Amino acid sequence: MAKKKSSSSNPLSQLFGQNGIKVLLGLVATGSFAIAFGQEKIQQLVSMSSSSNSACLDQFYREVPPYLVRDSLHKNSFPLCFNGFNVMYSGISKTPLWVAESLTPVRLSQKIPREDNFHEETRVPSEYRATLADYKATGYDRGHMAPNADMPNKAAQLDSFSLANMVPQAPKNNQQVWRELEEATRALVTKQKQDVYVVTGPVYSAKKLKTIGKGVIVPTATYKAIYLPKKGVAGVYYADNTLRDTAPTVKIMSICALEELTGINVFPELTEDQKRNTYRLPLKATQVKQNQEIAYLHWDAESSCADEVSPDKITALQKEFKSSGGRITSDTGSDASNNNSSQDAILKQLIEELLQYLLQILK
CATH class of the missing domain: 1.10.287 (Helix Hairpins)
Structure with a gap:
């Protein structure tokens, strides 16, 4: 058994x-x-x-980032997604090449008291990172490209003080002319109740460029390109960045003229016609009236517009920003901690x- x-x-x-x-x-x-x-x-x-990943692209017109057309600009560049704005940072200049924002009436209805908190950007490798010491006793301001006053919440305000959002800016430019241009841009949003897409950055056009600290390059000028979809208005503020006792003059130019200067397609979704049309942008907030149309300035027939960007390159760049590790919040003022x-x-x-x-x- x-x-x-x-x-x-x-x-x-x-x-x-x-x-x-x-x-x-x-x-x-x-x-x-x-x-x-x-x-x-x-x-x-x-x-x-x-x-959260999708929110990063909200700062771009039709969710398409500006594209670096000039090959040399790609070297040691870092796409960075922040709360309320995005940056293409250059490890060569140790400044942003461009900073993009989407300004809306809801976003600018949030009034956040300013609290300075300048800091280094730890997502950038140390050898390419601008430091607080680089700006010390140089005569140049740490000039915001996406201004603190555009920020809809505390998290965005903190991010705006990252040195990845700064360029060495002449005081007369930063504290006077540039401040007035930022106020005028916000006034277009708040007074006329319309969205405005903004791309801001430096221009490096001199044969010999000045540096401060350990290699932070001083731009020869700063620009702010804006597009108002509701009105079809487009144009660029361009301000000289030379140290001087008097305020620099501001030029209004076409987007094509800016693209020729910088080698950047700042608004890839706009047609060449839209980029050649130039409007008389307000230089101060007081020039913005509630129901007043922005006057047409001229057609730019001379500048070379940036080449169109292929869909596959756009998709690849979008993926880079969506995976860049930023902390994203909405424009309604809610904090990331929510x-x-x-x-x-x-x-x-x-x-x-x-x-x-x-x-x-x-x-």
Whole structure:
């Protein structure tokens, strides 16, 4: 008569023992738990992450970033996604090449008191990073490209003080002329209740460029390109950045003229016709009237517009910004911590339910 096999001859029992089998069964059941209890919550987390990535592209007109047409500009460049603005940073100049913002009436309805917090950008490798010491006692201001006053919340305000958003700016430019141009741009949004897409940055056009600190290049000029989709108005503010006792003059130029100077396609989604049309942009906020159209200035037939950007290059650049690791919030003034808190709560609940489920199996 055959002997009854001992339970210890079961390979699973030998390997794990009785408790081990329960653990194994519990782990196998975890997949079922995720489907039965956590699917909705997991999807919620994925949705939050996807939403944050997409928000980065909201700062660009039609979600298309400016494109560096000139090959030399690509060297040691870093796409950086911030709260309220995006930057293409250059490790060669140790300044942004461009900074993009989407200004809306809702965004600018948030009034955030200024709190200075200049800081180095740790996402940029140290050898390419501008430092606070670079600007010390140079005679140049740390000039915001995306201004603090454009920021819709505290997180965005903090980000705006990153040195990745700064260029060495002559005081008479930064504190007078540039401040007035920033105010005029905001007035177009708040007084006329329309969205304005803005691309701001430096121009390096001199044969011999000045540097401060350990290699931060001083721009010869600064620019602010704006586009108002509601009116079809486009143009560029251009201000000299030379150290002087008097305020620099401001030129209004076409987007094509800027693209020829910088080698950057600042608004890839605009047609050549739109880029050649130039409007008489207001130089001060007081020049902006609620129901007054912006006058046409001229057609630029001389400048060379930037080449069109192929769809595959645009898609690749969009992916770079979506994966650049910025902390994204909405323009309604909500803080990044709101999304983080929601995600933490969902994760905590998911883990607690999982533990309860496993304990029931192990009993």
